[in-house]
Amino acid sequence: xxxxxxxxxxxxxxxxxxxxxxxxxxxxxxxxxxxxxxxxxxxxxxxxxxxxxxxxxxxxxxxxxxxxxxxxxxxxxxxxxxxxxxxxxxxxxxxxxxxxxxxxxxxxxxxxxxxxxxxxxxxxxxxxxxxxxxxxxxxxxxxxxxxxxxxxxxxxxxxxxxxxxxxxxxxxxxxxxxxxxxxxxxxxxxxxxxxxxxxxxxxxxxxxxxxxxxxxxxxxxxxxxxxxxxxxxxxxxxxxxxxxxxxxxxxxxxxxxxxxxxxxxxxxxxxxxxxxxxxxxxxxxxxxxxxxxxxxxxxxxxxxxxx
Amino acid sequence: xxxxxxxxxxxxxxxxxxxxxxxxxxxxxxxxxxxxxxxxxxxxxxxxxxxxxxxxxxxxxxxxxxxxxxxxxxxxxxxxxxxxxxxxxxxxxxxxxxxxxxxxxxxxxxxxxxxxxxxxxxxxxxxxxxxxxxxxxxxxxxxxxxxxxxxxxxxxxxxxxxxxxxxxxxxxxxxxxxxxxxxxxxxxxxxxxxxxxxxxxxxxxxxxxxxxxxxxxxxxxxxxxxxxxxxxxxxxxxxxxxxxxxxxxxxxxxxxxxxxxxxxxxxxxxxxxxxxxxxxxxxxxxxxxxxxxxxxxxxxxxxxxxxxxxxxxxxxxxxxxxxxxxxxxxxxxxxxxxxxxxxxxxxxxxxxxxxxxxxxxxxxxxxxxxxxxxxxxxxxxxxxxxxxxxxxxxxxxxxxxxxxxxxxxxxxxxxxxxxxxxxxxxxxxx
Numbered sequence: 001x002x003x004x005x006x007x008x009x010x011x012x013x014x015x016x017x018x019x020x021x022x023x024x025x026x027x028x029x030x031x032x033x034x035x036x037x038x039x040x041x042x043x044x045x046x047x048x049x050x051x052x053x054x055x056x057x058x059x060x061x062x063x064x065x066x067x068x069x070x071x072x073x074x075x076x077x078x079x080x081x082x083x084x085x086x087x088x089x090x091x092x093x094x095x096x097x098x099x100x101x102x103x104x105x106x107x108x109x110x111x112x113x114x115x116x117x118x119x120x121x122x123x124x125x126x127x128x129x130x131x132x133x134x135x136x137x138x139x140x141x142x143x144x145x146x147x148x149x150x151x152x153x154x155x156x157x158x159x160x161x162x163x164x165x166x167x168x169x170x171x172x173x174x175x176x177x178x179x180x181x182x183x184x185x186x187x188x189x190x191x192x193x194x195x196x197x198x199x200x201x202x203x204x205x206x207x208x209x210x211x212x213x214x215x216x217x218x219x220x221x222x223x224x225x226x227x228x229x230x231x232x233x234x235x236x237x238x239x240x241x242x243x244x245x246x247x248x249x250x251x252x253x254x255x256x257x258x259x260x261x262x263x264x265x266x267x268x269x270x271x272x273x274x275x276x277x278x279x280x281x282x283x284x285x286x287x288x289x290x291x292x293x294x295x296x297x298x299x300x301x302x303x304x305x306x307x
Numbered sequence: 308x309x310x311x312x313x314x315x316x317x318x319x320x321x322x323x324x325x326x327x328x329x330x331x332x333x334x335x336x337x338x339x340x341x342x343x344x345x346x347x348x349x350x351x352x353x354x355x356x357x358x359x360x361x362x363x364x365x366x367x368x369x370x371x372x373x374x375x376x377x378x379x380x381x382x383x384x385x386x387x388x389x390x391x392x393x394x395x396x397x398x399x400x401x402x403x404x405x406x407x408x409x410x411x412x413x414x415x416x417x418x419x420x421x422x423x424x425x426x427x428x429x430x431x432x433x434x435x436x437x438x439x440x441x442x443x444x445x446x447x448x449x450x451x452x453x454x455x456x457x458x459x460x461x462x463x464x465x466x467x468x469x470x471x472x473x474x475x476x477x478x479x480x481x482x483x484x485x486x487x488x489x490x491x492x493x494x495x496x497x498x499x500x501x502x503x504x505x506x507x508x509x510x511x512x513x514x515x516x517x518x519x520x521x522x523x524x525x526x527x528x529x530x531x532x533x534x535x536x537x538x539x540x541x542x543x544x545x546x547x548x549x550x551x552x553x554x555x556x557x558x559x560x561x562x563x564x565x566x567x568x569x570x571x572x573x574x575x576x577x578x579x580x581x582x583x584x585x586x587x588x589x590x591x592x593x594x595x596x597x598x599x600x601x602x603x604x605x606x607x608x609x610x611x612x613x614x615x616x617x618x619x620x621x622x623x624x625x626x627x628x629x630x631x632x633x634x635x636x637x638x639x640x641x642x643x644x645x646x647x648x649x650x651x652x653x654x655x656x657x658x659x660x661x662x663x664x665x666x667x668x669x670x671x672x673x674x675x676x677x678x679x680x681x682x683x684x685x686x687x688x689x690x691x692x693x694x695x696x697x698x699x700x701x702x703x704x705x706x707x708x709x710x711x712x713x714x715x716x717x718x719x720x721x722x723x724x725x726x727x728x729x730x731x732x733x734x735x736x737x
C-alpha cells in the first residue's frame with residue numbers, strides 16, 4: 001500500500017516535472033515571436049489607448065483630458081462621414097473579395113490538373129505580391145481621366161465613362177475594385193487549399209445523390225469550407241476597416257470627402273494636424289470595430305464557443 | 308577539425324556576425340576623422356529636388372570638413388516627419404520650412420539668434436541686407452528668428468505659343484486682363500479644339516483652393532477675420548471668386564478632374580496657371596511655351612505665393628553639439644550663396660540678393676523663359692501668402708473639400724462656401 005502511494009507520488013512528480021519542462025520548451029519557442037508581438041503590437045495598442053486620453057503634444061507636455069477626445073470625435077461631422085465611408089467601403093470590398101476569391105478558388109480547384117488552372121492561379125495571385133503603393137499607383141494611372149487605359153478603352157468601346165476617381169459616387173467603388181483585384185488572389189489560394197482538404201469521397205457521394213452546381217456548393221462545399229470562410233472573412237473584414245494606402249494614393253480621400261475613410265481621418269489628424277489625442281481616439285474606435293466584427297463573424301458561423 | 312557545421316557552431320558564428328556588423332559599420336565613420344555629416348531633409352520633389360541634389364553634390368565636392376546627407380521627402384508628409392523626428396530626438400540638422408507654416412512649425416525649430424551655441428546668424432555673418440526684405444521679415448515669429456529665406460515661389464501663367472498661333476492670337480502678347488483672358492479662352496476653345504485653360508496645376512484639392520484664392524484675393528478678400536477667429540470668405544467676394552472658377556468649366560474652357568501639368572506638357576492646353584517649379588517640366592516637354600504674369604482677373608493683380616526657408620530643427624545636445632549647430636548655419640549660408648543654381652535648375656527666385664543678381668542666373672535660359680517675370684511679380688508686390696495661422700493646415704483642409712465639390716460642379720458655390728465657413732469656424736472654435 002505504502003509502496004503504491006510512493007509510486008503514484010513519484011509518477012505524479014515525474015509527470016509534473018515533464019509538464020513543467022514541456023511548458024518551458026513551448027515558452028522558449030514562443031519567446032522570440034511573443035517578445036516582438038508584445039513590443040511591437042501590444043505595447044503600441046495600449047500606448048495608443050493612453051494617448052487617446054490626453055491632449056498629446058509630440059513636442060511638449062501632455063495634458064490628461066479624460067474622454068474629451070472621444071467627445072470631440074462624436075461632435076465632428078467629418079468623423080461620422082469617415083465612419084460612413086469606412087462601412088461603405090467594407091460593404092463593397094468584403095463580399096467582392098470573398099466572392100471573387102471563392103469563385104477563383106473553385107475554378108482553380110476544378111482545373112487543378114490543367115495548365116489553364118495553373119495559369120489562372122498564378123495570374124490572380126500575382127497582384128497580392130505587390131505593395132499597396134504599387135497597387136494604388138497602377139490603378140490611379142489606369143483610371144487617369146487624361147491618359148488612363150481603362151477610360152481610353154471604354155471611350156473606344158463607345159461608352160462615355162465617368163471620371164472614376166473624381167466622382168463622389170465612383171471614387172470609393174473604384175478603390176474597392178482595385179482592392180479586390182489586389183487581395184482576391186490570396187483568398188483564392190486559401191479556398192483552394194481548403195477545398196483540397198475535403199475528402200474526394202464526399203464529392204463522389206454528393207454526385208451519387210444528384211447534387212450539382214448551386215446545390216453542391218450550398219449544401220456540401222460551403223458548410224465544409226466554414227473554417228476557411230471564417231478566416232477569410234475576418235482577414236478581409238480587417239482589410240476593409242483599416243483601408244488606408246490605396247485610398248491615400250488613388251483619391252486622397254476625395255473628391256471632397258467622398259472617400260475619406262477612418263484610417264485616413266486618423267492619419268490626417270495625427271500626422272497633418274498633429275492632434276495625436278484625437279487620432280488615437282479614432283484608432284481605438286477602429287480597434288473596437290474590428291474586434292466586434294471578429295466576434296460577430298465567429299458567432300455568425302457557429303464558432304462562438306471558441307471565443 | 309571537422310568541416311561539419313554544428314548547431315552550436317552556427318549559433319556562435321551568427322552571434323559573432325551580429326556583434327561584428329555594427330562595429331564594422333562604425334569603422335568608416337571613425338576613419339572620417341573631422342568630417343561632420345549633417346542630415347538635410349527637404350520636401351522637394353521632381354524638378355526642384357533634382358536642383359537641390361545638384362547644389363548638395365557641389366557642396367559635398369568642396370572640401371569643407373562637412374558632408375550633407377540629403378533626404379528629399381514627399382511634400383504632403385514632410386512636416387509630419389519633421390515633427391516626429393524632432394519629438395523622437397532624431398531631427399535633421401538642416402530642414403526646410405514654408406514661410407506660411409512658421410506659426411505652427413516654430414516649436415520644432417531652433418531660434419537662430421538665441422541658440423545654445425549663441426547667435427548663429429552673427430556667427431555665420433548672415434545679414435538681413437543680403438535678402439529680399441519682405442521674405443526676410445517674414446522669418447520671425449513672436450520676436451524670434453527661425454527662418455533663413457531660400458526663395459520666393461509663386462504661380463504664373465504658362466501658355467502654349469503654337470496653340471495661340473493656331474487660335475489667331477499673338478503668342479508674344481498673352482492676356483493681362485480678364486477681358487483679354489476670356490477672349491483668348493474663347494479663341495482657343497473654338498479654333499484649336501483643345502482645353503483653353505487649366506486653373507489649378509494637377510487639380511489636387513489644395514491647388515483648386517489656390518486658384519480660388521487668386522480670384523478671391525484679387526477682389527480684396529481674406530480668408531479670416533483680422534483677429535483670426537472667424538472665417539471671413541463667405542461673402543460677395545468669395546462667392547464671385549468661386550462663381551468665376553465654376554464659370555470656367557460651364558463655358559467649356561476647362562474640364563474639371565484633369566491634370567493640367569500633364570495636359571500642358573502634352574500640348575493639350577492653351578493656358579495653365581502653375582507655379583515656377585513647373586519650369587523644368589515645361590522645358591523638358593518640348594512644348595513651345597511662353598510665360599507671363601497672372602492676368603488681372605478682378606480689381607487688383609495678385610498671385611498665390613510662398614517662400615521656402617532653410618531652418619535648423621530643434622536639436623538635442625547629445626545629437627548635435629554646438630559645433631554641429633555652427634556647421635549647420637554655415638552650410639545654410641553656403642546653400643544661399645549658391646542659390647543661383649536653385650533659380651537656374653529649380654525655377655525658384657533666390658531670396659539671397661547676390662544670387663538673385665548673379666550674372667549666371669540673369670543670363671540663364673530659366674531667367675529669360677520665366678524667372679524674370681516671376682521676379683517682376685514679386686517686386687510689384689503681387690504675391691499673396693496663404694493664411695498664416697497656428698491652425699493653417701486644418702483651415703485649408705476645412706475649405707478644400709467644399710471648393711473642390713463646387714469646382715467639380717457637384718455643389719453650388721453658395722452652398723460650398725457656407726459649408727466651408729461652418730467647418731472653418733468649427734476648427735477655429737475647437
